[in-house]
Amino acid sequence: MPVVEKILEKYLNMKTKKYLTENAIIPDFQHGFQEKKSTSTLLEEFSELINGALDNQKYVVVILADLTAAFDGIEHEILLKKFKEIGISHPIFTDYFRNRKQLTKIGKTKSNEENIEYGLIQGGINSPTWYNVYTYDTKYLNIRSHLKMFADDSCLISIHKDPNIAVQKVQTDLMTLQKYFYNNSIFFNSKKTEVLLLGPNRAAPVEVNQIYSHTRTCLENNQHGNCNCPPLEYTNEARYLGVIIDKKFKMKEHVLQLTKNINRDQRNRGGS
Secondary structure, three states, X not given: OOHHHHHHHHHHHHHHHHHHHHOOOOOOOEOOOOOOOOHHHHHHHHHXXXXXXXXXXXXXXXXXXXXXXXXXXXXXXXXXXXXHHOOOOOHHHHHOOOOOEEOOEEOOEEOOOEEOOXXXXXXXXXXXXXXXXXXXXXXXXXXXXXXXEEOOEEEEEEEEOOHHHHHHHHHHHHHHHHHHHHHOOOEEOXXXXXXXXXXXXXXXXXXXXXXXXXXXXXXXXXXXXXXXXXXXXXXXXXEEOOEEEEOOOOOHHHHHHHXXXXXXXXXXXHHO
C-alpha cells in the first residue's frame, strides 16, 4: 500500500480499537489482536481449564475447528452492517472497499488488476481488527461449552463427568457455531477439524458417541439426526497454536519436539 494509505490506516485502526475497547465490543474469549492478550494468554486459559477438569476426574472433549481462508471470504456488506450494529457508520468504512483493486507482482512481472469483491485487504493494518468486528457477535451465541478464539483459530471445550454428555453438549454447540459460520460466509473445513477426548489420568479407555459435522442444507432444514453427514474423527494428538496436545494432556511430545529443536539450533551455532 502507498505510505499515505498506511498512515491513514494506522490512525483509523487506533481509533477503531479504542472504541471497541471502551465499549467492550469484542468478546473476552477472543484473544487475537487484543490489548494485553495473545496466544500465550489463550493457551494459559486453555491449559488451566483442561487441567482443572482432569484434576476433578472429568472428561474433556476438544474440537479444534479449521476455518479455510476466513479473512479472504468475508463479505463487505456483512462487515459494514456489523459496523453499524456497534455504532460505527462513518462513510470512510464504505469508501474503503469501493473500486479497490489488487494485483500480483513477481520480479518485474505484474498480473492484471482485479476488483476486490470479498475478503479483507492482504497486509492491511485494519484487517485483523476488522475480522474481530466481523465476528464480534459470536458472544451472543447460545453456547454451553467453552469457546476460545485467536482470530480465526476457534476451539470448543466441553467438560463433564460423563464423556457422552460432554459429547452431546459440544455437538449442539458445534451446530450453533457452524450455522453462524455459514450465515457469515466463513467456510468450516470438517476434513481438517480435529477432535480430542481427554480423560482422567487413570481412567480406562471409553467408547463415546460420534460428533457430526453437518452441511449447510442439513442445518437449514433441521435434518440432523436423520442425515448422512460425516462424523469428525477423534485423534490421539493435535496441534493447537503451535503446541502439540496429546490425549493425556501431558505435553510430552511437545517437550520432546522443543528439545530436538534446541539441540539442533545449538549444533548449528556450534558448526558455524
